[in-house]
Amino acid sequence: MLRHQWFKLGLDPMRPKPMSGLASALPDEKAAPPEYNQSPETLVKDYLSALRQHLESVLAKTLPESVFMTTPREYIITVPAIWSDVAVSKTRKCAERAGMGRGEELRLVSEPEAAAIWALPRIVPFKPQIKDTFVLCDAGGGTVDLISYQIQALNPILRVIEVARGDGGLCGSTFLNRSFRAFLRGKLDSHPAWQDEMLDEVKRCFNGSKTKNYQIPVPAFPNDESLDVYKAMFSLKGEDLCAIFEPVIQEVIILVTSQLYAAKAVKAAARAVVLVGGFGENNYLYQRLTEAVADSNVEVLRPAGGLVTFATMDSLLVLMQLRWTAVVHGALMKGLSEASKNTTVTSISGRKARYYFGTASAKAFEKTIHPMDGRFWSKANKRHEINTYDWFILKNATVKEEKPKNLPYHFELPVSAVEGGALVPITTTIVKYVDPEDTGPPIVVGDSDDDGVETIASLQIPLNLISIKGLQRRKRNDGSEWYIVDFSLRVICRSSETIYVLRHKGKDYGRVSAEYA
16 A cells, blocks of 8 residues: 655755665655655645644543643644755645644744754763764654754853754665665565564664574564564574665764764864664664764763663663654753743754855945946936845854844835825845855856855735834935835744844834745
């Protein structure tokens, strides 16, 4: 039976296809084609709707009816670190359509950032120091996300700052299932009783020993010597397991070593790799990563589980489950800290910009810095002007949520065009420049070096919310009167999305609608 999977990746049209070497080499034969009968947006919306309905049904059975009906609910959704602005915007819209709220009722958080919030305070007995740098590796089922943080303060709360741009790839434990299935093709995987979950225990416990045979419980299988099944156990050689693990392990090692290099390149050499996520529980992955970074004098750490002890096997299982769900725990902690000042968690004080972000506008032409091509005469301002880019976020710069960028705008509107005593909404655009060669962004619109500039968002600015009372008027030479509107957009760079807020004369007028291309 065909099934939809990986459909959330269809929200990001900027992702290259094929998605990765593993995705191409190890496809899922049971997966529906990417565009099979439903769009990615519809599938994500349906999935989130079902998730919300299930949650509400559980809460309705758990809480008194009066509490359930009167308690407001807010939702937090985590997204991969490498998600584009388009994908983040589509994720938000799908969640809104799924009934998870709007505006501040719905938060989006970067997955490795959420994992870091939970994991970094728990890397004991390792004692971090100020200026220590850590690479957070969230190895999950589908993706492996990485990000580098440097400690800025230890007290009263742990405060860290991102020092190198995050990265990630499709090399999670799902690909181990596919690798196992490829190895077992024609054997166990063709048996009607076979389930991928039967591999969970060996995936966690395998430590790389090639001489040991590993027993996989297959309770519904009869004895079958040809299948190496005896007493409901399937025997698998260690050397075969190594071969199954190898392509996936290699992809993770490449990602981790690349992130370590990126941190070192900005003079913030990492002291340790903090490993979380379900795949992060695998002992062989832990061992191979430890070996891969040994020459760099870097430790690989797996965080403890807070108050969990190791007295029994049950408590060890609880600890592992906590690490599996580090992203969920961290996202919830972040949401609670934003909702209540009494809740304190690890603070992410700054993030690295992946690209240049800016706007385009006409400026006074200056022959000493601007090329002659592209200049034009402005009748309104009685001067030569030229269209230029204003880059309000620079690639690799540290952006801070508590220090929004301020984009000033000067807008003039004919008095005769004002209908019903209100201004009309206007549209502006946000552009992005990737700069893969790190040569710097273009300055003049239409210049030979601005081929890589792309429009990523159209902002609908609701000037109709601003009263025309008190606005300055200007009479032009032709006798026409014009309103002069000086306003600004506050740009707030959050964990995984950028918020634009209209501001006029010191007053905020709420979020500006952003339509991403």
